[in-house]
Amino acid sequence: xxxxxxxxxxxxxxxxxxxxxxxxxxxxxxxxxxxxxxxxxxxxxxxxxxxxxxxxxxxxxxxxxxxxxxxxxxxxxxxxxxxxxxxxxxxxxxxxxxxxxxxxxxxxxxxxxxxxxxxxxxxxxxxxxxxxxxxxxxxxxxxxxxxxxxxxxxxxxxxxxxxxxxxxxxxxxxxxxxxxxxxxxxxxxxxxxxxxxxxxxxxxxxxxxxxxxxxxxx
Numbered sequence: 001x002x003x004x005x006x007x008x009x010x011x012x013x014x015x016x017x018x019x020x021x022x023x024x025x026x027x028x029x030x031x032x033x034x035x036x037x038x039x040x041x042x043x044x045x046x047x048x049x050x051x052x053x054x055x056x057x058x059x060x061x062x063x064x065x066x067x068x069x070x071x072x073x074x075x076x077x078x079x080x081x082x083x084x085x086x087x088x089x090x091x092x093x094x095x096x097x098x099x100x101x102x103x104x105x106x107x108x109x110x111x112x113x114x115x116x117x118x119x120x121x122x123x124x125x126x127x128x129x130x131x132x133x134x135x136x137x138x139x140x141x142x143x144x145x146x147x148x149x150x151x152x153x154x155x156x157x158x159x160x161x162x163x164x165x166x167x168x169x170x171x172x173x174x175x176x177x178x179x180x181x182x183x184x185x186x187x188x189x190x191x192x193x194x195x196x197x198x199x200x201x202x203x204x205x206x207x208x209x210x211x212x213x214x215x216x217x218x
Contacts, residue, residue: 058097059127065091067125068101075119082108083116088146089130094201100128102146106139138171140185145169151205152198160193167193 065087072085086092089102105116113133120131134142145153145168160167166175171183172192182188190197 058099061091061096061098064098064101064125064127068103071123075116078119079112079115082112086143088143089148090204092147092200093149093204095204098127100130101125103129103131104139104143104146105131105133107133107135110135132169134169136184137180138169138183140187140189141167141171141183142169144186144189147200147203149204149206152203155205156193159195163193165193 068085068087075083084106086104086106087102088104089100090098091101105120107113107116117133123129130146132142132146144156157167160172161175164175165181166173166178167189172181172189173179174181182192187197
């Protein structure tokens, strides 16, 4: 199996991608998000907290993790079962100082969406907070999407489109029949794409590219 490398994701000569590639894969090349919502988007829509946090302001990841665990403990008191939470984004990629908090909330039953979402909608943090809810069938796809980084997400989706598949936060699908192929785990998605699994800490390609350019600068 092939592993995604930095040359591929940062636009290497042999496998670089263009704006047209991104649009063909159904994603906006500017921010790496889907250009069209899935029919079931109401059940998995994100919360974008209206916290005014400059992009230049960062926080210690351990501080954010500790605070998030406290909020989860509060929710456990009212909804003790049927849900789980996984930190995603920069924190899952093991970045030490981050700008925001991203989380995937796994629900055993879609009937729990409103009650769980209402809790997280009521929470405020001093950092930007985004979350998505999902069920077991697309947990891996949602985690892959919200973990990032942007370059990784774009390249994965373009790679899928070039082999006749479509990848989004709801799963991996056949492009023509729109038949569900995979989505339960990240490992399953990578395997069905014919790729070796890439651990989250190796998915910060923007930082890796910047570091590589810095090292090459006299």
